[in-house]
């Protein structure tokens with residue numbers, strides 16, 4: 001029995017099997033235990049020797065059981081550790097990294113150009129009032145130009161700004177000339193979208209006010225921006241246009257001379273010399289706040305452009321709606337690069 005039991009102990013593959021062997025031999029009703037129970041039936045002179053013999057078997061089995069248990073426990077522990085082991089020589093898991101949105105890249109290019117020319121860079125509120133978005137910009141409520149910029153109105157009578165031009169008013173009310181500033185930020189228009197029009201897009205607005213500022217300064221500034229964006233051979237084109245807050249007004253385009261063979265005139269935005277009515281509206285607002293009237297008689301220019309147009313060509317993105325659809329296949333291409 002001992003030989004048989006020792007073989008079974010040695011062959012037990014895991015703790016459970018070992019426990020079964022233990023129960024079968026040395027458990028309460030195990031084979032060895034039962035053998036001890038038969039001692040009483042033996043004649044007294046045989047009992048002692050037989051008892052010693054059975055106890056020796058029992059001790060041998062218990063020793064073997066304990067040793068086998070220790071071996072199996074260690075093996076189980078080793079297996080668990082092996083399954084949890086980390087190979088520190090493997091390459092690390094890639095961490096998801098963000099990147100600058102293409103519109104912010106274009107903004108950064110543009111603002112760097114204007115900062116070199118001494119402009120301050122500011123932002124302003126996206127929720128505006130009618131007075132700053134239209135009225136003070138020489139667009140009274142009955143003016144047909146209001147239809148050109150269909151508006152999202154809020155319940156309280158305010159609106160989502162349709163352009164960054166209201167910041168011309170806010171900046172001039174708060175600051176005295178001379179000044180040079182560019183505004184960056186989102187604007188909103190209630191219009192059907194297509195490949196080149198979104199209901200939310202961005203603008204860069206420029207404003208320069210001082211004494212003796214002329215159309216020549218405006219053209220030189222736009223040309224300097226074009227060279228900053230597209231290199232020393234960049235060309236600019238101005239065409240007469242109408243915006244109520246400038247006179248004269250123009251639209252400007254930049255020659256996009258591009259290695260992919262997509263060279264063309266890129267219509268970028270509108271510009272012009274600040275209309276005297278705008279300076280008057282600013283002085284009225286300043287006066288209402290107890291500030292000095294300082295703008296009448298000044299001269300200045302302003303411009304506003306859409307960075308989406310620049311980004312679409314620069315990065316070869318055919319549809320403006322890709323910028324804001326949050327499709328990782330588009331935006332993911334700009335991941336990890338911060339330049």
Ligand code: FA5
Nearest residue numbers: 163165197198201243268269270271302303304305306
């Ligand atoms: C304006 O918004 C004027 N405030 C610009 C201005 C400022 C003129 C200062 C004179 C002086 P306009 O509506 O044309 O103008 O828009 C300017 C530029 O914004 C456009 O040339 C175009 O690049 C961009 N833009 C206009 N509408 C959209 C649109 N729905 N989606 C994307 N870009 C647009």
